[in-house]
Structure formats: C-alpha cells, structure tokens
Amino acid sequence: MNEEIRNLEPKAIWNNFADLNAVPRPSKKEERVIAFMKEFGETLGLETIVDHIGNVIIRKPATPGMEDRQKVVLQSHLDMVHQKNNDTQFDFDTQGIEMYVDGDWVRAKGTTLGADNGLGVATIMSVLESKDMEHPEIEALFTIDEETGMTGAMELKGGLLQGDILLNLDTEEDDEIGVGCAGGVDITATGTFRNVEVPENSSAFKINLKGLQGGHSGMDIIKGLGNANKLMNRVLNAVSDIAEVSELQGGSLRNAIPRESNAVVTVSSSEVTNFQSEIKSISDQIAEEYKTLEPQLSITTESVQLPGSVMHSEDKRRFIKAMYAAHNGVYRMSPAIEDLVETSNNIAKVTVQDGKIKIECLTRSSVESSKTDLSNTLASVFELAGYDVSFSGAYPGWAPNMESPILKVLDELYQELNGEKAHVAACHAGLECGILGQNYPNMDMISFGPTIKGAHSPDERASISSTQKFWTFVQEILKNIPKK
Secondary structure, three states: OOHHHHOOOOHHHHHHHHHHHOOOOEOOOOHHHHHHHHHHHHHOOOEEEEOOOOOEEEEEOOOOOOOOEOOEEEEEEOOEOOOEOOOOOOOOOOOOOOEEEEOOEEEEOOEOOOHHHHHHHHHHHHHHHOOOOOOOOEEEEEEOOOOOOOHHHHHOOOOOOOOOEEEEOOOOOOOEEEEEEOEEEEEEEEEEOOEEOOOOOEEEEEEEEEOOOOEEOOOOHHHOOOOHHHHHHHHHHHOOOOEEEEEEEEOOOOOEEOOOEEEEEEEEHHHHHHHHHHHHHHHHHHHHHOOOOOOOOEEEEEEEOOOOOEEOHHHHHHHHHHHHHOOOEEEEEOOOOOOOEEEEEEEEEEEEEOOEEEEEEEEEEOOHHHHHHHHHHHHHHHHHOOOEEEEEEEEOOEOOOOOOHHHHHHHHHHHHHHOOOOEEEEOOOOOOHHHHHHHOOOOEEEEOOOOEEOOOOOOOEEEHHHHHHHHHHHHHHHHOOOEO
16 A cells, blocks of 8 residues: 555655654654664664654765755654544554555545654655755754644753754645744643432433544634534533533544544433434534535434433533633734734543543644733633633744745745745744744744645645655755855
C-alpha cells in the first residue's frame, strides 16, 4: 500500500515520509521517532544531538560556495495528532499509518495522516541527505510534543542553536507565507456530582452523536463547524425533564474540534416514547441548522444495560447550564488583519463519569490581553457552576515582522516561481516560532509549507502537486539565503 506513496514525486520527500509514518509517534510518546531521527542523522555522518527533553538537532555543513551565507535552521515537529474514525480498528502505539493515493491527495485509512508536520520533517530529511543541492550551513531542528503542549519548543535552551534564520515548515496552504500566529492556554474545569439510584421502572439508552467533520481547533475554528460537546449538550437539555444522565464522553484532544460524543441516560419506561420523540425533534433541528456544514451528522439512540447510578438532577441542571454558557468558537476577529480570527475557544473534551466532571478547553489568541479576557470569561462560568478551574500549558503568540529580510526573499521568490504574489498572513494556529523566539530573539523567522487539508481529523490529506511545488520552493530559498 505505501509502495505507491514511495513512487510519487518528489520521491525524496515521499520516501522519507513513508519511512517516518512507519514509526508510531503520538505526542508525549516520541521515544521511537526520536531514536529513528537520531539514527538517520548519525547514518549520514552528520553531527547529531538529542537535548535533555528529546529535541533532535542535526547539523550539515554548507555546500561549496555557500559558506558565506547566513546559517539556516530548518524546523518541524516530530509528533502527530492521533485521531481515528469510531469504526476504525487501529492502534497508534504499535501500527504505522496506512496511506493511499486518492487523485491528487495522499490520505490515511480511517486515521489522521501525519502530514502535519510529517511532510515538513520529511522535507528536512531530504535536504540533509541530498548530495547535489546548494544550501548554506543547516541546523535541522526536530521538536517534540508540539501538538499537546509545545514542550520541545518550550524546553529548548538558548545558545544551543547557532542559526541566523529559522524556516518553520508547518503552514498548511502552499500560497501562504506565515509571519505570525496565536498563543494559547489550556483551561480545565473539574467538579463532582452526587450519584443517586436509578429510578424504578427505568430504561437506559446510549445517545450517539457522530459524523461531524472535526478539524484543527485553530485553523478550522472560523468555519463554524459543529462541536460535538456543545451539540450533545443541546440534546441533553432537550430531554432533561425526562432523562437522567449517567455518563458522557465527548471529544479527545484539546487541539481537535470534537467530532463525536456519547451519553448514557435513563428514562422512565412510561416516557420512552416521549423521549424518542424529543430526540428526533432536536436531532432534526440540529441537522437542519448544520445541513450545509455537517451533512454526515448523525444522532441516534440504542438500548443499553441499566447503569448503577445517575447524576443528581440538580447537578445535572448545573452542568447543562454551564456547558450552555461556556463560549465555544470565534470570540473576536482581528481588527488589524482582515479575515484573521484573533481569539477563540474550543470546548475539546468533556467527561462525566464516576461522580466526576472534567471539561477541557483550548483558548487561543494573537493578543495576550484578549486571551486573558476569554480565559476569565470561561473561568467565571465554570466557577459559578461550582467547578474548580486551572490554567496550564500557556504559550506565547508570534508577532508579525513585516520588515523581515527573509520575508522579502520568500515573497520575491514565490512570485518569480509562480507568477503571482503569495498570501502573507498570520494564522490562528499555534506555531513554535513565538516560543522559540523567546530564547532566540534575534533569529529571523518565517513559516510556510505544502497544502494539507483536514489536519487533526481522519479526513487529513496532503496534496501531491502542492508537495512538488513546495519542494521546488524550498530548494530555491536555500540557494538564495542572504550573505552574512
């Protein structure tokens, strides 16, 4: 299956991508991919360093005639988001990604593809192993745990890198040159609820909400896609007078818009017909609202065994109201940059089980004060509901520098190669540039990459033609790095 991937052009990138995707590399479990990358560098006979946290740095000397150019850091992250369809049998801890070609796209069978940021990693590998490419001195920086905490970038020590320019290969539109990004913070609300006995003469049902597109909670938040946790809350509210909640599981990762949610409820046997009618009514309403954006949305019920207990009705009411009041989606658009989301929140994961409630959010903003404002808004909602709120994993944004010398190089080269101007923009995703810039404030940074759609979801796909275009761009950039 992956052999057809290896025959794609440019073969250097796709072969390295296939090798990389054969290595399980979930965030926070990167031991195998770190070893893989260390062996890769050492096999090439290049200076290879693994720092205290697990970032891998591989250094390659300049090619003849390029020794007087500024040193370049090529940077991508090793980890990938692990998401799969509910009916896909796959173990991310032990299996390599199963890829296939679909027209101009490379996809994975029912899982995320890992093109974010595997294509960037594979591109840097291709530069390191090349024998005929012109380039200045290269420092390849492969960071870890970008997707769940930016740990690698956070822990990278100042003085370890010697480069003058950093090229981050983690942008997902091939006509875009990234000059800024959002910062973020994880917000977690936790609480407890009283368990009570299941009322007599009850029936139990599992409500299954699935089929949503999901996607990247930064780049895709502007699309107004369905959030499984918010939609399930609407369903539970619609039947709250007749259904008691036993447990709920919605979403999986903070940086992925939740695609599925499942809740177990009990209903008096005399109210089953009414319950099914209310479920159909609210399902029809939601389906009508989202018929354009979410045509595969499905809300169904199935009979299940009676649970041991249910949530106290007052705790249930407080939970539903808190979920209703908590903001999800775009909070503020940028007044300075057209069509840029400034601040947003993703209610990413909700767990109600065994007397405990946990609501996990990722708040993003390119403006620190606005991020604080939305964080305080969310904290207020959850605290009023009686929950404890904690903040963690905060990371800074990356402020645009429109006078950047390397931006000028990329802007002119893109137009020369493609006959049109690139889209120079900041993005609402979290890139590592802002964090790396804290310890390397004088490093000139830029971000670009091949076209990738549906990142952080099983619909993730990478454009073959775009990867060819991107590879040409990378080679021309390295040839045209300014002199020291």
